[in-house]
Amino acid sequence: MDAEHDSEEADVLEVLGAHGFLSTPKSCELNLEISERTRDEAMRFENRITRMLGVEYPILEAPMGWIARSQLASAVSNAGGMGIIETSSGELDAIRVEIRKMRALTEKPFGVNIAQAFVRDPDIVKFVIDQGVRFVTTSAGDPQRYCAALKEAGLTVFHVVPSLKAAMRAVDCGVDGLVVEGGEGGGFKNPREVATMVLLPLVCEKTGVPVVAAGGMVDGKTMAAAFALGAEGIQMGTRMVSSAESPVHDNWKQAILKAQETDTVFLNRFGPGPALRALRTEKTTRFEKEPPENVMGEFRHALDLYFGGDMEASIALSGQVAGRIDAIKPVAQIFREIIAQFEETIASMGRKYATS
Numbered sequence: 465m466d467a468e469h470d471s472e473e474a475d476v477l478e479v480l481g482a483h484g485f486l487s488t489p490k491s492c493e494l495n496l497e498i499s500e501r502t503r504d505e506a507m508r509f510e511n512r513i514t515r516m517l518g519v520e521y522p523i524l525e526a527p528m529g530w531i532a533r534s535q536l537a538s539a540v541s542n543a544g545g546m547g548i549i550e551t552s553s554g555e556l557d558a559i560r561v562e563i564r565k566m567r568a569l570t571e572k573p574f575g576v577n578i579a580q581a582f583v584r585d586p587d588i589v590k591f592v593i594d595q596g597v598r599f600v601t602t603s604a605g606d607p608q609r610y611c612a613a614l615k616e617a618g619l620t621v622f623h624v625v626p627s628l629k630a631a632m633r634a635v636d637c638g639v640d641g642l643v644v645e646g647g648e649g650g651g652f653k654n655p656r657e658v659a660t661m662v663l664l665p666l667v668c669e670k671t672g673v674p675v676v677a678a679g680g681m682v683d684g685k686t687m688a689a690a691f692a693l694g695a696e697g698i699q700m701g702t703r704m705v706s707s708a709e710s711p712v713h714d715n716w717k718q719a720i721l722k723a724q725e726t727d728t729v730f731l732n733r734f735g736p737g738p739a740l741r742a743l744r745t746e747k748t749t750r751f752e753k754e755p756p757e758n759v760m761g762e763f764r765h766a767l768d769l770y771f772g773g774d775m776e777a778s779i780a781l782s783g784q785v786a787g788r789i790d791a792i793k794p795v796a797q798i799f800r801e802i803i804a805q806f807e808e809t810i811a812s813m814g815r816k817y818a819t820s
């Protein structure tokens with residue numbers, strides 16, 4: 465690999481790992497007339513993302529270590545979106561079982577994520593191909609590493625990007641599409657984070673591939689805003705963590721409901737290891753001022769937080785959009801409300817601003 469590629473790889477490897485442009489009071493709820501419409505009456509989507517992925521709605525569940533497993537992913541697929549199974553936990557034997565469960569829980573498409581920085585098994589590509597899935601997102605690394613092999617096996621590949629430079633590189637590598645992730649999103653992040661409001665239109669204007677917007681996506685208004693900026697799909701992380709089917713402990717869900725928009729921290733901008741966005745707790749507020757030597761070490765006790773509910777045991781990766789989430793709802797209801805509100809938002813803007 466040449467020096468230019470070396471430095472590009474370093475840049476992309478920095479990229480571990482997307483907006484809250486339309487603010488609404490936390491207590492604002494959709495009116496019932498909209499939210500209770502049946503799926504048969506709901507708006508139909510037809511764009512490059514729905515065609516490529518074979519889904520009814522261009523809405524992806526974010527891949528999240530230990531969380532994006534069959535219970536949540538099947539709820540997303542059954543609601544008409546793209547359920548994604550994680551591999552960032554590194555527990556490939558468990559993932560194999562989860563994928564088998566998916567086949568029993570849904571007949572709809574689902575995909576797998578390869579978070580490259582967390583890959584321990586050198587045969588991860590073979591593992592994913594062997595599972596028979598048709599869609600994969602790659603993240604947290606150089607897209608060149610796995611793209612060709614995955615595409616040769618016939619999979620559709622989207623790469624997650626936090627900058628225009630990373631997006632151009634992914635397109636050069638031949639990806640089918642991009643997940644454009646702004647710095648307000650939860651999870652591991654590029655230390656030089658850029659908000660979805662800036663990054664999304666930039667990438668959409670400079671690349672011709674289909675784009676899924678991530679970071680701050682939570683409702684029909686944010687989805688409509690993302691589409692206005694050029695996206696053809698959305699991916700939700702924090703909203704899915706707080707859904708009824710999410711397997712995490714209720715303490716984490718309640719902490720998301722209580723959080724204000726200012727209640728996340730951006731940690732470890734200067735390394736070592738990845739930068740990240742997480743919920744504000746006593747521990748993470750302390751880390752803002754006094755960064756730990758090794759932030760990744762904190763994830764040794766992740767499961768005590770994720771499933772034991774001890775919010776100080778580790779770090780609760782979550783996005784700023786926690787400040788807009790005020791109820792735990794089933795995924796199917798979240799989807800119905802998003803689609804209805806998307807439709808209402810674009811129609812009302814047309815009525816309000818159309819000149820003729």
Ligand SMILES: Cc1cc2nc3c(=O)[nH]c(=O)nc-3n(C[C@H](O)[C@H](O)[C@H](O)COP(=O)(O)O)c2cc1C
Nearest residue numbers: 526528552603649650651679680700701702781783
């Ligand atoms: C708990 C948690 C774990 C995550 N783990 C992963 C992961 O394993 N792979 C990945 O590509 N992104 C991961 N992310 C980032 C999400 O995929 C998604 O892009 C991000 O959450 C979007 O922002 P939002 O939280 O505002 O919806 C994670 C996010 C959260 C909140």
